[in-house]
Structure formats: structure tokens, C-alpha cells
Amino acid sequence: MEEDLLTRTIIGLAIEVHKVLGPGLLESAYKECLFYKIAKAGFIVEREKAMPIVFEDIKLDCGYRIDILIENTLVLELKSIESLTDIxxxxxxxxxxxxxxxxxxxxNxxxxxxKDGIKRVVNGY
Known part of the structure; x- marks a missing residue:
């Protein structure tokens, strides 16, 4: 699936989850519900995907985890906070x-x- 269409589809699913749950819950609640919706829609989806750091030719598991990875292409980082910051x-x-x-x-x-809490991110490598 083309990246823009995938992104728009996932945003639509996230909006559905948000309409039902509303703001104010823990991040984990949104993560589980969105994971369920994405899997139900037929996408290949992983949650809490480990991201090791490669340092001096060794992979080190430092506890980094992607909240949700879709189709081995799109990274979702979910928050439930007052506002998003540069960090x-x-x-x-x-x-x-x-x-x-x-x-x-x-x-967020x-x-x-x-839609006021979503930022699209593109990595130019």
C-alpha cells in the first residue's frame, strides 16, 4: 500500500478510537484499542517492537520500543499528555x-x- 494512503487509513482508525474513548485515558488504553482496530482492518501490525542500538558492531537491547509498527513501514508513537514537545x-x-x-x-x-494531536513525520535518512 502506498505510504500516503496507509497513513490516511491509520489516522482514520485512530480517529475512530478517539471518538469512542475520548481524551483522558492512559496511553496503554489507546495503544491496545488502536492495535486491535489496525489488526482487524487486515494490516500486518506489531506492538512494542524492540529497537536495539547498534554500537561498535554489537546490537544492544536498551529497552527502546516502537509503540506500533504497521506493514513494517509506518511507525506510530502514541502519547496521552498535555501537549507534544520537540522531545x-x-x-x-x-x-x-x-x-x-x-x-x-x-x-497525542x-x-x-x-487531528489536532497528530504530527506526520518523514525521515530523510
Whole structure:
């Protein structure tokens, strides 16, 4: 599936989840519900995908995890916080760099309208 269509489809599913749950829940609730919706839609999806760091030719598991990875292409980093900051964007870009993923979505579910809490991220390598 083309990346723009995939991204729009996933945003639509996230909006469906947000409309049902609303703001104010823990990140884990949104993650589980969105994972369910994405899998139900027939996508290849992984949650809590480990992202090791390669240092001096050794892979080190330092506890980094991608919230949701879709079709081995699109990184989802989910938050439920007052507002997104540059550090959240940096975190998303780091996961994308570590896994050589080009596209990501940073989503903050703790907003009245989810579209106001979404940032599309493209990694130029």
C-alpha cells in the first residue's frame, strides 16, 4: 500500500478510537484499542517492537520500543499528555532512524479533536 494512503487509513482508525474513548485515558488504553482496530482492518501490525542500538558492531537491547509498527513501514508513537514537545518528535525520529523507517505518526490522544494531536513525520535518512 502506498505510504500516503496507509497513513490516511491509520489516522482514520485512530480517529475512530478517539471518538469512542475520548481524551483522558492512559496511553496503554489507546495503544491496545488502536492495535486491535489496525489488526482487524487486515494490516500486518506489531506492538512494542524492540529497537536495539547498534554500537561498535554489537546490537544492544536498551529497552527502546516502537509503540506500533504497521506493514513494517509506518511507525506510530502514541502519547496521552498535555501537549507534544520537540522531545516527543525527537523520540519518534530516533525510532525511525534505528529501524530505517521512513514514515511515522506521532499521536497525542489527550486532545479534544485527535487531528489536532497528530504530527506526520518523514525521515530523510
Amino acid at each position: 516527543h518528535l525527537a523520540q519518534t525520529l530516533t525510532y525511525m532512524k534505528l529501524g530505517s523507517y521512513r514514515f511515522g505518526l506521532l499521536m 490522544f489527550n486532545v479534544l479533536r485527535l
